[in-house]
Amino acid sequence: MKDIQDIEDIKLLVNTFYSKIREDDMLGIIFNQNIQDRWPIHLEKMYRFWQTILLDEYTYDGRPFPPHAHLPICKIHFDQWLSLFEQTVQSLFQGEKANEAIWRAQKMAVMFESKLDYLRNNPDKPLLF
Numbered sequence: 001m002k003d004i005q006d007i008e009d010i011k012l013l014v015n016t017f018y019s020k021i022r023e024d025d026m027l028g029i030i031f032n033q034n035i036q037d038r039w040p041i042h043l044e045k046m047y048r049f050w051q052t053i054l055l056d057e058y059t060y061d062g063r064p065f066p067p068h069a070h071l072p073i074c075k076i077h078f079d080q081w082l083s084l085f086e087q088t089v090q091s092l093f094q095g096e097k098a099n100e101a102i103w104r105a106q107k108m109a110v111m112f113e114s115k116l117d118y119l120r121n122n123p124d125k126p127l128l129f
Contacts, residue, residue, distance in 0.1 A: 003095025017088040078109040
């Protein structure tokens with residue numbers, strides 16, 4: 001297996017991962033209800049996000065947390081998301097960038113979960129996104 005090297009590798013990772021997400025018993029309904037018929041737009045955004053993060057090619061300029069702030073998700077959802085992401089990366093790639101992708105996903109899950117907990121426990125205090 002090779003490492004993640006270019007945008008085509010990113011697209012393979014993202015497409016494979018989200019095909020698993022869409023069919024997952026726990027996460028599929030959440031993603032499908034929120035994304036609905038906008039999957040091509042979402043996938044394109046995810047290509048740009050991971051391209052920026054892993055390849056240092058700055059094509060993403062969004063803020064990843066705000067779209068997730070309203071979702072009914074918690075630790076079990078993040079654990080499942082991470083499990084599917086790690087399985088996907090490990091089934092397709094190996095190397096420094098593959099390891100970095102998993103590490104960054106782990107950090108993102110912790111950050112998102114922390115922010116969601118803060119918002120739920122402090123409804124009167126704004127969280128700067």
